[in-house]
Amino acid sequence: MTERAAIRSSFSRAATRYAAAAGLQRVVCDRLLELLPDRSAGLVLDLGCGTGFASTGLHARFPQATHCAVDFSLGMLRAHERGSGVTRVCADAHRLPLASASADIVFSSLMLQWCDLPVALAECRRVLRDGGHMCFSTVLLGTLAEIDDAFAGLDAHRHTVSFPAPGALAAALAGSGFTADLMRSEMHVEYFADARALLQSNRDIGASRVPDGARRALLGRAALRQVCDRLEARREALGLPLTYQLAWVVARASSGDRS
Template identity: 35%
Template sequence: MSDGFVDRRQVGRRFSRVAASYDRADFFAREIDRRMQERLDYVKVEPGRILDLGCSRGGSFAGLAARYPAAELLGIDISPAMLQAGLPVRPGWQRWLNLGRQNGVQRLAGDAAKLPLNSQSTAVVWSNLLLHWLDDPLPALAEVYRVLEVGGLLMFSTLGPDSLKELRSAFADGYAHTQRFIDMHDLGDMLVACGFADPVMDMEVLTLTYDSFDEMLGELRAAGSGCAMKARRHGLTGRQAWAGARDAYERLRSNGKLPATFEVVYGHAWKAAPKQTADGRAIIRFDAPRRK
């Protein structure tokens, strides 16, 4: 998965274009965030620092800050426009140009595969609906492992292979029309390969319904969720291709509505103490004897 399937610049461009209005179109991301936050009810952790990786405008900040008021919050996103759009606007002031610390949150523009953080500097890494935008999640997961302190927690959501299956099947032109979504078992294998201990993976299928094909496409575009694969059509899609796709999708109408499937994958894993040194030598730990 390292041949370069995803157009990284296109991902950044799409989200930058919708940054100013993203808070009116991110209902799906907010719903998944809510479901992820509920999962924290079953996790015991008192983090000193939390990294929200792929934070967009910072939709998860309020919930994380309320749950962990003593924690330092840090958000990293590929799109400076998204980070900028999430900053508060004060009456009589222009929006802050410095993407530094505002309202107790540090915001940084950065690459998930090259995090600008020291090793073992973060207690929790939180990532909502980021991984399917990456060409290969493995380098990003390895970076998460690096920056997590021993005993630290990774919690993430992403989309699985059945997501937008109706849209993929509606086109017959040979081009990509959705992202490439990775199976949750493959993601679990990646976590193990990076050194995470006992990863837990699960999924659920959510189906959104729409009155029309164009309504669905408009909602995806407003959320920055258009296809950013290199195999997408780079020119304009012809009328005949659009007509064929609309007709194919229309055949899926049920109870007056058109469906759009989203396979939501959830995962969490802990960074355990290393079992070997960087050069491959085994680490053997001896517990000190208890004093009577």
């Protein structure tokens, strides 16, 4: 299975549990909605829409626009809230089935960290008109560091994706023909009662990169115990920490840079 197919199937497996487990994702999405530019729009994309956390907010903000919710996970699209006049499209953000210069707003909450950043940003730039807005949230280097550390040396898998450093994000934006109007970042720590709850929560939001079966096959009971012990060793008064380096970006498609 290719990397992208593994990510897609992980989100599809998580689709029915996602909305209940994704408290932080909802807050991040709501904060991104607050940063939307004050302008009108003809076509608005919710890229990596998941179960549709942004749907109501995007409709309220752009009531006259055509709304298109895009995700490459059929499971997520099936779980997407319906009845809001949104067209749901199953497509990969790296290759969108949309004409160049057709969209005014690309809204994307917590999807880009799963993508090849320069490729996905260039594709967003292609579908945006000059002056169109790319509004996204993502996570940066340091996110889920506790999980990476807990599994270090125990198997051959990476258990999280390689999240970009802030400089790499800024460079990818500029290199894809965007001018950043706003970049905001913030560290957030979630706390869990125990290691099992921490790892399960990561699976429920689709963020676990190794399928459950493969994890069991690769990690014996002793190694899994070690993972739990390493997570447990970090316990604080509020529980076991899991770190997110969050970022919100509003960028404009500069003229003349469409590839």
